[in-house]
Amino acid sequence: MMVYRLASPWSATPAQLEAALEAAQFVACGASEEKSVGWTEPRGHAHGALLEVVAGQWIAKFAMEFKSVPGSVIKRKVQEQVAQIEASTGRKPGKKEIRTLSDDARLALLPMAFTKQSSVLVWVDTLTGLLVLDATSPSKADEVLTYLTNAVEGLALTLLNTQIAPATAMAHWLSTRKAPPGFSVDRECELKATDESKAVVRYTRHALDTDEVVHHIATGKVPTRLALTWGDSVSFVLTEALQLKKITFLHVVADEAPAVASDRSDEHFDADVAIAAGELARLLPDLLEALGGEVGAI
Secondary structure (H helix, E strand, O other), rough: EEEEEOOOOOOOOHHHHHHHHHOOOOOOOOOOOOEEEEEOOOOOOOOOOEEEEEEEEEEEEEEEEOOOOOOOHHHHHHHHHHHHHHHHOOOOOOOHHHHHHHHHHHHHHHHHHEEEEEEEEEEEEEOOOOEEEEEOOHHHHHHHHHHHHHHHHOOOOOEEOOOOOHHHHHHHHHOOOOOOOOOEEEEEEEEEOOOOOOEEEEEEOOOOOOOHHHHHHHHOOOEEEEEEEEEOOOEEEEOOOOOOOEEOOOOOHOOOOOOOOOOHHHHHHHHHHHHHHHHHHHHHHHHHHOOOOOOOOO
């Protein structure tokens, strides 16, 4: 999760956003296209809605498709063409001609290239003024937000900013061996040195309430990732950039889910959204409080 604060009240209606998303709907790559992006159906039903509203939560889905031709294949193709030119004309192609041959080879091979697809879910909580992406990198998040701000006139977003930096808070929790109220520290952590050594210490499935961990922090290593569990309901890894990774809804939450079919039916989609959004909407305020509150919050 990457969490953003709406800088101004959300004014678009579901119908308005649906129409705006349709203007940039996802279409698969053409034969000679390397990349295609756009909005697609969150439920996965062809020709379905591009925006779903479940229990007051808005869900959209941004799709990305890439075609990639291995560089080694292009290089071999160009070498074959260079050899043919040298054999037939007696001259060696220059750098500019080789670049042209390389571009031509890539275009010729693209129709045969395998495609890779990925997607980013967008969750808008209009009541709390939060927008959440399940993007795995800032660059992917930036691309999604560019398309979203083009779709929603006047939309302005800022990353959540807390009074206490996550790294500072994580260092305090580890050095005092005391998690914030409502949370428990799990068995995964990453510590990085801030000096020129750039040393990194990683713990996986390892107790963190040890003198060794306290010593690492006392000697200048900063926590960049820390596994936490909130309320016996949700486990996740908090990063220094205030991202939540490896989010897992625990059995306590799963037990509350209604019995549904295993075929990802509409009822299952609605249940997933209601449970996930409901739990995360309760988790985030507690996490922000643990980090001293949100900067600028009243």
